[in-house]
Amino acid sequence: MTKKIAFLGMGVMGTPMSLNLMQAGFPVTVWNRSSSSPNLQRIRDSNGTVKDSIAAAVEDADYIFICVSDVPDVKEVLLGIKGAIHCAKPQALIIDFSTIGSPTARDIAEKLKAKHLRFLDAPISGGDIGAENGTLTIMVGGDRQDFEEAMPYFEAMGKNIYYCGETGSGQxxxxxxxxxxxxxxxxxxxxxxxxxxxxxxxxxxxxxxxxxxxxxxxxxxxxxxxxxxxxxxxxxxxxxxxxxxxxxxxxxxxxxxxxxxxxxxxxxxxxxxxxxxxxxxxxxxxxxx
Known part of the structure; x- marks a missing residue:
């Protein structure tokens, strides 16, 4: 059975990362805070699915990827009133590619775990060039088994993927x-x-x-x-x-x-x-x- 991916955040990094996932054959549904972003047309042109709410994007997703700007943005998208924590299915694996620091990553992981959701912190390096070319460096913290499970998706977006240790280690x-x-x-x-x-x-x-x-x-x-x-x-x-x-x-x-x-x-x-x-x-x- 094909696993479903939701990707939240279609910015300079999230858009090409989503496109690389689709090019690798993975079905991707995306959401972006601004529905007028021209990046959404790139997703549609590649036969990706665009949803107008977090709930619609993640409701049946096995994997939920997020790449947004700052700590408040990550917390809003994952833990806020309309956040993924309220509508993701149990045991979905949430992977955050944003840079938020170790304490925040550990705090989010604990809150998600209480709702029976898994979490990996996976900050990235390589800039827009690495995102477009699928050559990002990805630094991952969290459960080793979850890391191994996510490896095919990491490999679609990055060239250098490292397991760094427990939650927060990637950060x-x-x-x-x-x-x-x-x-x-x-x-x-x-x-x-x-x-x-x-x-x-x-x-x-x-x-x-x-x-x-x-x-x-x-x-x-x-x-x-x-x-x-x-x-x-x-x-x-x-x-x-x-x-x-x-x-x-x-x-x-x-x-x-x-x-x-x-x-x-x-x-x-x-x-x-x-x-x-x-x-x-x-x-x-x-x-x-």
Missing amino acids: AVKMCNQVLCAVHMVALCEAIKLAEYQGIDPNLMIEVCQTGAAGSWAIANLGRKITMADFRPGFMIKHILKDLRLVQETLDNFPALPGFELATQQFKNTAQLADALEQGTQAMFRAYY
Whole structure:
């Protein structure tokens, strides 16, 4: 019997992830908070089913996937008055691809468990490029058996899938990932500025440096976007700021992380510029003008 999937949240990430699931042959029903989103037409064009309420989307789903922006959004979609917790069938497996931090993931898991629903926290990395190409990195926390059960679906959306441990462990690894992403962006922006100062074509610097020890996802995927002043979002400034807020909450009494603090300040500086919050993280370069 074919298992049914509901996917909640048709944003920059959720839409291509749903399309990749459909391309792999899985039946997918989607819901999005904004019914006017142009992304919904992409789903319809691929013969996906679009529903106008969470209840209609999840009522007979075996798997419920969610990818939305922030902690309040996840809580509203899963636990709110019209949330999935009230209409999902017992033992459905809910998998959250959002970045919400470990404490929130554990809290949600407990509330869902009380309603006989299973939960995996599965934050993702790879940006819109990884989502479109089905090459995301997926970091999963929760029951190992649930992880193994969900593997065929993860493999339709990602290339690097890791079981990280008990509930919240995926989020814990994602916090480390976001610190790396933030600090890498500082390094990339400063390397481009240094190349310009020395009269070196930044594109040449990018071509050379991405092949050596300084190579990174950021330089390979975002370097040329910066040199072209292409600040269209794959992952928005407002979203990295949210993630860095979660890192800060995670740190609590942990000793200071100077690189993290510098990157956070640079993103905050960028956020003060016109339209920057809706631009991609590579827009940090604007703060170096």
